[in-house]
Amino acid sequence: MTRLDSLAGEEPLEIRVGPAGQPRKPLAVTMRTPGDELDLALGFLFTEGVIRTAEDVVTAQLCAGAETPNTYNVVDVVLAPDVPLPDVGAERNFYTTSSCGVCGKASIDAIRTRSAYDLTGDAVTVSPATLAALPERLALAQRGFTRTGGSHAAALFTADGELIAAREDVGRHNAVDKLIGRELREGRVPVAGRVLLLSGRAGFELVQKAWMAGVSVVAAVGAPSTLAADLAAEAGMTLVGFLRPPSMNVYTGGHRITAG
Numbered sequence: 001m002t003r004l005d006s007l008a009g010e011e012p013l014e015i016r017v018g019p020a021g022q023p024r025k026p027l028a029v030t031m032r033t034p035g036d037e038l039d040l041a042l043g044f045l046f047t048e049g050v051i052r053t054a055e056d057v058v059t060a061q062l063c064a065g066a067e068t069p070n071t072y073n074v075v076d077v078v079l080a081p082d083v084p085l086p087d088v089g090a091e092r093n094f095y096t097t098s099s100c101g102v103c104g105k106a107s108i109d110a111i112r113t114r115s116a117y118d119l120t121g122d123a124v125t126v127s128p129a130t131l132a133a134l135p136e137r138l139a140l141a142q143r144g145f146t147r148t149g150g151s152h153a154a155a156l157f158t159a160d161g162e163l164i165a166a167r168e169d170v171g172r173h174n175a176v177d178k179l180i181g182r183e184l185r186e187g188r189v190p191v192a193g194r195v196l197l198l199s200g201r202a203g204f205e206l207v208q209k210a211w212m213a214g215v216s217v218v219a220a221v222g223a224p225s226t227l228a229a230d231l232a233a234e235a236g237m238t239l240v241g242f243l244r245p246p247s248m249n250v251y252t253g254g255h256r257i258t259a260g
Contacts, residue, residue: 008150009033010170015041017050017077017086020058024076027086033144033151033169036178037062040169041075043181046189047209052116054184056083117190117214120236124193126217127258130161132245134197135221141166142199153199154179154206156191159217164194172198173205180213190214197221202241204228211235217256219243224251 013032018024027050032040038060045051058078079085134157141163144151154175155166167178176198183191196215198206201222208231210218218232219240229251232239238253250257 006147008144008148008170012073013037013040014074015044015077016074017045017079019081019085020078024078030171030174032171032174036167036182037072037075039167039178039181039185040174041077041181042184043177043179043209045077046184047177047180047212049114049212050086051079051083053189054187056080115211115214115235117192117211118236119211119214119216122192122214122216124159124216125256125258126159126195128248130159131195131219131240131243131248131257133161134195134219135199135243135245137161137163138166138197138199142168144168151175155197156183157195157197159193159195172200172203173209175199176206176209180209183213192216195219197243201225202228202239204231207231207235207237207239211237216253219248 010031011034013030014026015028016024017027028044041060042057051057056079058080060075060077062072063074063076138153138155141155142153151168151170152172152175153166153168156164156179158164165179165182167175169175169178183189191213194215195217196210198218198220200220202218202220202224204225204227207218207228217238221243222241224239224241229239232252236253238256239251240248241251242249
Protein backbone atom coordinates (compact mmCIF):
# COMPACT_ATOMS: atom_id res chain seq x y z
CA MET A 1 0.00 0.00 0.00
CA THR A 2 1.29 3.47 -0.89
CA ARG A 3 0.44 6.46 1.26
CA LEU A 4 1.71 9.97 1.91
CA ASP A 5 3.92 10.61 4.94
CA SER A 6 4.80 13.79 6.82
CA LEU A 7 8.48 14.59 7.25
CA ALA A 8 10.17 17.13 9.48
CA GLY A 9 11.33 20.19 7.56
CA GLU A 10 15.08 20.77 7.32
CA GLU A 11 16.64 23.74 5.53
CA PRO A 12 19.85 25.76 5.91
CA LEU A 13 19.80 29.10 7.70
CA GLU A 14 22.67 31.54 7.30
CA ILE A 15 23.23 34.09 10.08
CA ARG A 16 25.03 37.27 9.01
CA VAL A 17 26.30 39.87 11.47
CA GLY A 18 27.97 43.25 11.33
CA PRO A 19 27.58 46.97 12.02
CA ALA A 20 25.15 49.32 10.32
CA GLY A 21 26.29 50.85 7.06
CA GLN A 22 28.47 47.90 6.08
CA PRO A 23 27.71 44.57 4.40
CA ARG A 24 27.09 41.93 7.06
CA LYS A 25 29.35 38.86 6.89
CA PRO A 26 28.21 35.25 7.28
CA LEU A 27 28.97 33.90 10.76
CA ALA A 28 27.08 30.62 10.84
CA VAL A 29 25.03 28.20 8.79
CA THR A 30 22.77 25.84 10.67
CA MET A 31 20.43 23.15 9.43
CA ARG A 32 17.07 23.81 11.02
CA THR A 33 13.32 23.34 10.80
CA PRO A 34 11.79 26.52 9.31
CA GLY A 35 10.05 28.78 11.82
CA ASP A 36 11.12 31.19 14.57
CA GLU A 37 14.19 32.18 12.56
CA LEU A 38 14.78 35.49 14.34
CA ASP A 39 14.57 33.85 17.76
CA LEU A 40 16.94 31.13 16.55
CA ALA A 41 19.47 33.71 15.38
CA LEU A 42 19.23 35.78 18.57
CA GLY A 43 19.47 32.68 20.75
CA PHE A 44 22.47 31.42 18.83
CA LEU A 45 24.31 34.74 19.03
CA PHE A 46 23.55 35.02 22.74
CA THR A 47 24.53 31.49 23.73
CA GLU A 48 27.73 31.78 21.68
CA GLY A 49 28.67 34.98 23.51
CA VAL A 50 28.49 37.24 20.44
CA ILE A 51 25.85 39.40 22.14
CA ARG A 52 25.14 39.85 25.85
CA THR A 53 21.75 41.60 25.81
CA ALA A 54 18.93 42.25 23.35
CA GLU A 55 20.15 45.85 23.19
CA ASP A 56 23.31 44.61 21.46
CA VAL A 57 21.15 44.07 18.36
CA VAL A 58 19.91 47.08 16.40
CA THR A 59 17.87 45.08 13.88
CA ALA A 60 17.42 41.45 12.90
CA GLN A 61 15.51 40.60 9.78
CA LEU A 62 14.80 37.59 7.61
CA CYS A 63 16.13 38.15 4.10
CA ALA A 64 15.64 36.49 0.75
CA GLY A 65 19.30 35.74 0.11
CA ALA A 66 20.67 35.18 -3.39
CA GLU A 67 18.84 31.97 -4.29
CA THR A 68 16.18 31.70 -6.97
CA PRO A 69 13.43 31.18 -6.10
CA ASN A 70 13.89 33.10 -2.86
CA THR A 71 14.00 30.84 0.17
CA TYR A 72 14.25 33.44 2.95
CA ASN A 73 16.97 31.38 4.59
CA VAL A 74 19.17 34.29 5.71
CA VAL A 75 18.93 36.31 8.92
CA ASP A 76 20.71 39.67 8.74
CA VAL A 77 21.70 41.03 12.17
CA VAL A 78 22.93 44.60 12.68
CA LEU A 79 24.99 44.87 15.86
CA ALA A 80 25.12 47.98 18.05
CA PRO A 81 28.20 50.18 17.52
CA ASP A 82 29.83 49.19 20.82
CA VAL A 83 29.51 45.41 20.26
CA PRO A 84 32.83 43.79 19.27
CA LEU A 85 32.60 42.08 15.92
CA PRO A 86 33.03 38.30 16.05
CA ASP A 87 35.89 36.73 14.18
CA VAL A 88 34.36 35.46 10.96
CA GLY A 89 37.59 34.05 9.59
CA ALA A 90 38.01 30.51 8.41
CA GLU A 91 38.79 29.17 11.89
CA ARG A 92 35.75 30.77 13.48
CA ASN A 93 33.04 30.06 10.91
CA PHE A 94 30.31 27.81 12.23
CA TYR A 95 28.62 25.09 10.24
CA THR A 96 26.17 23.20 12.40
CA THR A 97 24.24 20.20 11.24
CA SER A 98 20.95 19.28 12.81
CA SER A 99 22.74 16.77 15.04
CA CYS A 100 25.76 18.84 16.08
CA GLY A 101 25.62 22.02 18.12
CA VAL A 102 29.36 22.67 18.38
CA CYS A 103 30.64 21.78 14.90
CA GLY A 104 33.04 24.32 13.43
CA LYS A 105 34.45 25.60 16.73
CA ALA A 106 38.08 26.59 16.52
CA SER A 107 39.11 25.03 19.83
CA ILE A 108 37.92 23.38 23.03
CA ASP A 109 38.35 26.73 24.78
CA ALA A 110 35.89 28.27 22.33
CA ILE A 111 33.31 25.68 23.34
CA ARG A 112 33.53 26.51 27.06
CA THR A 113 31.87 29.88 26.65
CA ARG A 114 31.54 31.50 30.06
CA SER A 115 28.18 32.71 31.32
CA ALA A 116 27.58 36.09 32.88
CA TYR A 117 25.23 34.53 35.43
CA ASP A 118 25.96 32.89 38.77
CA LEU A 119 23.46 30.06 39.13
CA THR A 120 24.30 29.36 42.76
CA GLY A 121 22.12 32.28 43.85
CA ASP A 122 18.95 30.85 42.27
CA ALA A 123 16.99 29.40 45.19
CA VAL A 124 14.27 27.83 43.03
CA THR A 125 13.14 24.36 44.08
CA VAL A 126 11.02 21.77 42.30
CA SER A 127 9.34 18.62 43.55
CA PRO A 128 9.88 15.16 42.06
CA ALA A 129 6.15 14.96 41.34
CA THR A 130 6.30 18.18 39.32
CA LEU A 131 9.31 16.97 37.35
CA ALA A 132 7.64 13.62 36.67
CA ALA A 133 4.65 15.38 35.11
CA LEU A 134 6.69 17.50 32.68
CA PRO A 135 7.41 14.97 29.89
CA GLU A 136 3.72 14.34 29.31
CA ARG A 137 3.00 18.07 29.26
CA LEU A 138 5.77 18.61 26.74
CA ALA A 139 4.52 15.72 24.59
CA LEU A 140 1.14 17.45 24.28
CA ALA A 141 2.91 20.52 22.89
CA GLN A 142 5.04 18.56 20.39
CA ARG A 143 2.81 18.86 17.34
CA GLY A 144 5.75 18.46 14.97
CA PHE A 145 6.93 15.26 16.60
CA THR A 146 3.39 13.89 16.70
CA ARG A 147 3.06 14.49 12.96
CA THR A 148 6.53 13.46 11.79
CA GLY A 149 8.40 11.69 14.60
CA GLY A 150 11.47 13.62 13.46
CA SER A 151 11.90 16.63 15.74
CA HIS A 152 13.43 17.44 19.10
CA ALA A 153 11.83 19.76 21.62
CA ALA A 154 12.82 22.09 24.43
CA ALA A 155 10.43 23.75 26.85
CA LEU A 156 10.47 26.15 29.77
CA PHE A 157 8.26 25.47 32.79
CA THR A 158 7.63 27.27 36.04
CA ALA A 159 8.75 25.55 39.22
CA ASP A 160 5.10 24.52 39.66
CA GLY A 161 5.04 22.77 36.30
CA GLU A 162 3.22 25.36 34.19
CA LEU A 163 4.32 25.37 30.55
CA ILE A 164 5.69 28.76 29.52
CA ALA A 165 6.85 28.00 25.99
CA ALA A 166 8.01 25.08 23.84
CA ARG A 167 9.96 24.95 20.60
CA GLU A 168 10.67 22.10 18.17
CA ASP A 169 13.41 21.59 15.59
CA VAL A 170 15.32 18.83 13.82
CA GLY A 171 18.32 20.09 15.78
CA ARG A 172 18.10 19.83 19.56
CA HIS A 173 20.45 22.80 19.91
CA ASN A 174 18.24 24.85 17.58
CA ALA A 175 15.18 24.13 19.70
CA VAL A 176 17.02 25.49 22.75
CA ASP A 177 18.30 28.53 20.85
CA LYS A 178 14.78 29.31 19.60
CA LEU A 179 13.52 29.16 23.17
CA ILE A 180 16.34 31.30 24.60
CA GLY A 181 16.05 33.78 21.74
CA ARG A 182 12.38 34.24 22.58
CA GLU A 183 13.19 34.93 26.23
CA LEU A 184 15.97 37.36 25.25
CA ARG A 185 13.66 39.25 22.89
CA GLU A 186 11.00 39.50 25.61
CA GLY A 187 13.52 40.78 28.19
CA ARG A 188 13.39 37.65 30.38
CA VAL A 189 17.08 36.79 30.54
CA PRO A 190 18.48 35.58 32.89
CA VAL A 191 15.88 32.82 32.89
CA ALA A 192 15.95 32.29 36.64
CA GLY A 193 13.39 30.29 38.58
CA ARG A 194 12.51 28.12 35.59
CA VAL A 195 12.98 24.50 34.51
CA LEU A 196 14.33 23.71 31.04
CA LEU A 197 13.10 20.35 29.77
CA LEU A 198 14.83 18.58 26.87
CA SER A 199 13.03 15.87 24.92
CA GLY A 200 16.22 13.89 24.32
CA ARG A 201 19.67 13.67 25.83
CA ALA A 202 21.46 16.43 27.72
CA GLY A 203 24.66 17.06 25.81
CA PHE A 204 27.41 19.47 26.76
CA GLU A 205 26.30 22.15 24.30
CA LEU A 206 22.76 22.20 25.69
CA VAL A 207 23.95 22.58 29.28
CA GLN A 208 26.30 25.33 28.10
CA LYS A 209 23.44 27.17 26.40
CA ALA A 210 21.29 26.84 29.52
CA TRP A 211 24.07 28.27 31.67
CA MET A 212 24.55 31.18 29.27
CA ALA A 213 20.85 32.00 29.69
CA GLY A 214 20.91 31.71 33.49
CA VAL A 215 18.82 28.53 33.70
CA SER A 216 19.56 26.72 36.95
CA VAL A 217 17.43 23.56 36.50
CA VAL A 218 17.77 21.37 33.40
CA ALA A 219 15.89 18.09 33.03
CA ALA A 220 16.20 15.66 30.14
CA VAL A 221 14.20 12.64 29.08
CA GLY A 222 17.47 11.05 27.96
CA ALA A 223 20.94 10.71 29.39
CA PRO A 224 23.50 13.42 30.10
CA SER A 225 27.09 13.10 28.98
CA THR A 226 30.08 13.23 31.31
CA LEU A 227 31.03 16.69 30.03
CA ALA A 228 27.47 17.92 30.51
CA ALA A 229 27.42 16.70 34.12
CA ASP A 230 30.85 18.22 34.79
CA LEU A 231 29.78 21.58 33.36
CA ALA A 232 26.51 21.53 35.31
CA ALA A 233 28.45 20.92 38.52
CA GLU A 234 30.86 23.74 37.68
CA ALA A 235 27.96 26.11 37.00
CA GLY A 236 25.99 25.22 40.12
CA MET A 237 23.18 23.86 37.97
CA THR A 238 20.69 21.13 38.84
CA LEU A 239 20.85 18.45 36.17
CA VAL A 240 18.24 15.68 35.96
CA GLY A 241 18.43 12.88 33.41
CA PHE A 242 16.42 9.81 32.44
CA LEU A 243 13.25 11.66 33.43
CA ARG A 244 10.90 8.80 32.72
CA PRO A 245 8.12 8.67 35.29
CA PRO A 246 8.04 7.41 37.91
CA SER A 247 11.86 7.51 38.06
CA MET A 248 14.64 9.99 37.35
CA ASN A 249 18.35 10.46 38.04
CA VAL A 250 19.64 13.62 39.72
CA TYR A 251 23.29 14.17 38.74
CA THR A 252 24.07 17.62 40.15
CA GLY A 253 22.40 20.26 42.29
CA GLY A 254 20.20 17.89 44.27
CA HIS A 255 19.51 20.62 46.83
CA ARG A 256 16.93 22.11 44.45
CA ILE A 257 14.87 18.90 44.39
CA THR A 258 12.49 18.84 47.34
CA ALA A 259 11.95 15.76 49.46
CA GLY A 260 8.22 15.61 48.80
